[in-house]
Amino acid sequence: MRNTRRTGRTVAVGLCAAALAALTAAPAQAHGGQRPAPHWQLKDSGTDVRFRGLTAVSRDTAWLAGSKGTVLRTTDGGAHWRNVSPPGATDLEFRDIEAFDARHAVVLAIGEGEASRVFRTDDGGATWTESFRNTDAKAFYDCLTFFDRRHGLALSDPVDGRFRILSTSDGGRSWTVLPSAGMPAAQDGEAGFAASGQCLVASGPNDVWLATGGGARARVLHSADRGLTWTATDTPIPAGDPARGVFAVAFRDRTHGIAVGGDYRADQPSPQAAAVSRDGGRTWTPADRPPPAYRSGVTWLPHSRTAALAVGPTGTDLTTDGGRTWKTVDSGSYDTVDCAPDLGCWASGEKGRVARLEP
Template sequence: MRRTARTARTGGGRAGRAVVAGTVCAAALAALTAAAPAPPAQAHQRPHWELKATGAADVRFRGLAAVDRRTAWVAGTRGTVLRTTDGGGTWRDVSPPGAGELQFRDVEAFDARRAVVLAIGEGEASRVYRTDDGGASWTETFRNTDARAFYDCLTFFDHRHGLAMSDPVDGKFRILSTGDGGRSWKVLPNEGMPAAQDGEAGFAAGGQCLVSSGPKDVWLATGGAARARVLHSADRGLTWTASDAPAPGGDPARGVFALAFRDRVHGLAVGGDFRPEQPSPRAAARTADGGRTWRPADVPPPAYRSGVAWLPHSRTAALAVGPTGTDLTTDGGRTWRTVDTGSYDTVDCARDHGCWAAGEQGRVARWER
């Protein structure tokens, strides 16, 4: 988003890019232990985040791709991309050469060798890179040349088809499409895109403002305007419908920051107001009709959340993360309870139960059950 359009959105897209990164400090990680007494050697912990040392304390990771329990990619400030293939025991710096001035906010990985990363910013700062060899080499496959565009998020339907979204240009969100795994991109026509509200934009807070489920369905989260909205397309971004979301609006710092869909009808939305001194009383919502209607959580997270993910193979459990903690729902988003107070910006889960979180000060963790 923009503060005078453009500096207010560092917690997200143009609206919060520069503010959030420097306003919230990491809290100490609080692991939950089992209530039943047991000798230390036999004690069992409840599910919790286990921190993994990355050696990148000066980097904030808002891009995250969980391939499985052993393999994950993270992307962040200073043009940094790291990859682990041993469960976070070691991390390899696979940053694209010459990218030190870029801010990576999203990464989509197909496996341990193939990944696509998005750098955000005005004009030519918005770029896409692809690697096919685990980050040993990268190819720049897109560079934005329109000064009015500001790209926020990526998503892929499969190994070939994907989309990227930009804040509104000429009054409508701009959609970029690829049909070859991110090797080439084209701007889609905007005739099927609803008009944007005044000040409306996406938040590049954790790579989850544009998400997909199945071969054609995709959702776009917005904020910064009078009403927070979720836009849905059932044809890979050609036509869209918009629905109001019960999240805070009316300010460049407020809106829906992240979405997660476990299928084409059941979804979760989280967000709020990213400013630490502001309350976020409606920080989560849920849908059971593909995003046509949204219901606020009966018991929402206690503060702003920037990332959300369904737990694998579950119809009711999900995690939401933000600078002040992690919340768990076990009833499909109706109620949430805080299970950790560490600072994370984004969360992602793989099908083998490999769930990862990443955030400021080089923090990366894996969910241990």
């Protein structure tokens, strides 16, 4: 088994290296024509809802969560999508989904009061169980993340001056509000952005990061004990307005992170839309050449120490130096992006848009 796992990882690393080389190199001549670089290939989702929730399980399997209570799943690389939405959910706004494989997934609906709910499926969406319904009118849940198949957290905007964290230790079957004593005070107007399912992300068994905006400073909060205690750090991404801040973070390990965001209003510039951390989020450095506009989603490419993709309404950007510089590689509109270990990278967004990165 050990040799088999090593061979699989070697193949994936090789695929990632080849994809990176093609993304960053000039088009090569092949048989008198140009060999196309890796690119997003649109898949027909069969709907026009907006998908801000996405999990890439593999090149074959992905889950989408979006408006009108919609959940879709593919197991054949996007050739066909099955509507596996929870019954009676058409009035809900799904903004995040965390899937463990083709059968097991947890989806979050956002909104004030009882509009914030969590559902879980163990049979590929054939049936769903509502495992949490918010009863606090002051709470508004934004994002989900899991450390492993059992342990996960959900994030609510501040309640009584502090961000609220919901915890599960049984794979999303039950949830408990964590004590707020270890959470720093929130700034006036500070909140999480339910824009891509990436305002709360985990890496490893204990570390988790929370991205904020809307306050005077755009911050990233870090916990090394699964959400019990937190430290807050300012980022150089512009804030000071309800539409500005950090919209998404991604950590490839407990040390190396990327934050993206800006101002989501189409008529407003986002001059510093990305930042980098090399110390687990304790400090953040602005990108030397950031994406040219607001970005709402970001993910590291599998098995790469330096490559990541960021997406937003005006395009996709690639970094090959750990987030210091970014290059626009696609102009299509996407809200979120995710990659699986086998280099199955997916993106989704408005008007039913979903795409897979093709070599």
